Amino acid sequence: MASGETKVVFWDLTVPENTTKRKFRLEVSAPNGTVLDQMSVEQKVLPVDTERVYQAGLFLYESPIKESVRVPEGSAPNSGKMVWKASPTILTSLTGIQTYFQNYPYYCMEQRVSKAIGLKSEALWSEVSNDLNSFLDYDGLVKYFARMEHGSEILTAYVLTSASLANQKIPEDSLGRMIAGLQGYLEGRVSGERYKFGADSVVRKIIVWEALTRYQTYEWEQVRPIFDGMEFLPTASLIDLAEIWGRVDGGDSSVKSRLTSTLRSRLNIQGSELVVADSGFTNPWWILGSRDYTMAKLLLWAFAEPSYKKDMPRLIKGFVKMQKRGSYDTTLGNAYSILVFDRVSKLLESEKVTGGKLKIQSAKETLNLEPNGKQTVSQSIGTTPESVSVSYDGKGKPWVEWSVNSILPLKAPISSGYRLKRTFEPIQVAKPGVLSKGDTVRVTIEIQADSDKTWVVVEDPIPPGSLPLGRGFGRESIISQEGKTGDSSYYLSFEEKTLSQYRAYFEYLPKGTHTLEHSFRLNHSGSFKMPATRVEAMYSPETHAEWPNETVRISENGY
Secondary structure (H helix, E strand, O other): OOOOOOOOOOOOOOOOOOOOEEEEEEEEEOOOOOEEEEEEEEEEOOOOOOEEEEEEEEEEOOOOEEEEEOOOOOOOOOOOEEEEEEEOOHHHOOHHHHHHHHHOOOOOHHHHHHHHHHOOOHHHHHHHHHHHHHHEOOOOOEOOOOOOOOOEHHHHHHHHHHHHHOOOOOOHHHHHHHHHHHHHHHOOOOOOOOOOOOOOHHHHHHHHHHHHOOOOOOEHHHHHHHHOOHHHOOHHHHHHHHHHHOOOEOOOHHHHHHHHHHHHHOEEEEOOEEEEOOOOOOOOHHHOOOHHHHHHHHHHHHOOOHHHHHHHHHHHHHHHHOOEOOEOOOHHHHHHHHHHHHHHHHHHOOOOOEOOOEEEEOOOOEEEEOOOOOOEEEEEOOOOOEEEEEEEOOEOOOEEEEEEEEEOOOOOOEEEEEEEEEEEEEEEOOEOOEOEOOOEEEEEEEEEEOOOEEEEEEEEEOOOOOEEOOOOOOOHHHHHOOOOOOOOOOOOOEEEEOOOEEEEEEEEEOOEEEEEEEEEEOOOOEEEOOOOEEEEEOOOOOOEEEEOOOOEEEEOOOO
16 A cells, blocks of 8 residues: 555455354555554354254263263254263252353343352452442332333342352442332332232232341341231242241241241152142242242252251252253253252262263263263264263262253244244345445344243344444434334333344233334445344243344445
8 A cells, every 4th residue: 555545455254163253463564574553353253053952961870871862853964962071079060051151142130140150250240249339220129221210129139139148248338229129119118110910019028028138137027927828829939938937036936837838738759859849830930930940949948947958869859850951941040050059069979989980882982981070071963863871880979961962053933932023124225136335224023922021032133243223323313213213012121232133122021913123234245144033031931932044145335
């Protein structure tokens, strides 16, 4: 380039497979080789089709076992594998849960707290503490997102209880405001969440009381009314009541006996396992309830309850068996499982694991695995069922975890409680029929919901480097939105707009058909394979839908 000259310089690059990030280093040199300027750039690479776990297990080795495994039909060639790990303690046998949190894409305040617990991260806890004050509303209740107007008594209680269980301190100024907010809720001065379902007032008050009794001392007469009609309450509420009774002064022993009997009636022995039997009556999803979260809370209470000492091995085995594909269903269940397993090793791992290896045998190969919690071994798996056996020749009982993983490209829409339809419409183009750099595009997403849900998220990919519109930069809102902003049928609580993804969060999305729109400007030319669009009820993740997206081709100058 001549002195004072400006040029746009670009290269055609192909992103290699199985890459998570790329680094570029650009240098400007004089004819004699002297470096005049330089720049380094690191790019994050998002996968089009993610490797997922399709079968998994975690067990305490007691005798040789045999499993039949396969990957789903349609998996990408050579992507199927079975991964094994063995550990002397369950504390290093939680790869599935750690992976769950490492890959979890959303980050409201509940999810940030859960992730800090799940990854045992002091850094994440520090970020939560530093940001917490900005997440409190006028009454002192914690908001899911800082820019929301109203907080939640349920989320506030969750943050307080979680910090207590994880031995984390909440800053004094935030703590005082949160406690005052919850007290105001109990006294009727603070309204709390806007969306409530049925007669759940007493359940909400029990959750709030459980959190408050961790931080302040109360008398029995103050909490006695919430113990009325306990036989009709969800199991999670009974566990909370048991926690509350153990902390207040002057608790009525006859009420404790009634409570213990009622809670026992909700449990069911299944062979060597003891589990919560009322699967449809654990705790409602709209107040963050789930069966795995309830079971974790039961265990955390039972560890300190003498009458459950003999039941602990059965409860723990039942809880471990509740895992699906190596983790639990919800962020809360996964987070509290870490708190549970921190306490489990002291009960079930009395004999030291020494002097042997695990032998993993299939028709194709034999693998040896050290039960040290550090080594992993893997073997290739196809779509035809294969039998794999495991034996151990040492002392003690190692924890064994395994998973069957593969990449399964999405070729048709998936519907499970939701149905999706996505349309991609150019609204300002340089050349009709061709997508070009600088064109503006609108995406319309239609969601059909079979039932009411709280906290629903929609995630939609956009071509890398594209500029999301409607963020107030220059004239973009006027150019692209044309009077159509966000969801046209229900209240949109929060939006995230990045250079590669659009996310929309609904605090409440009722049954029916809803339409969501967003726009962006294409800023980079190339051929981009796009991940699927997804809608998910975050606290009922089995309710979801996905829509496969086509490759987007963007020309440099309309050709």
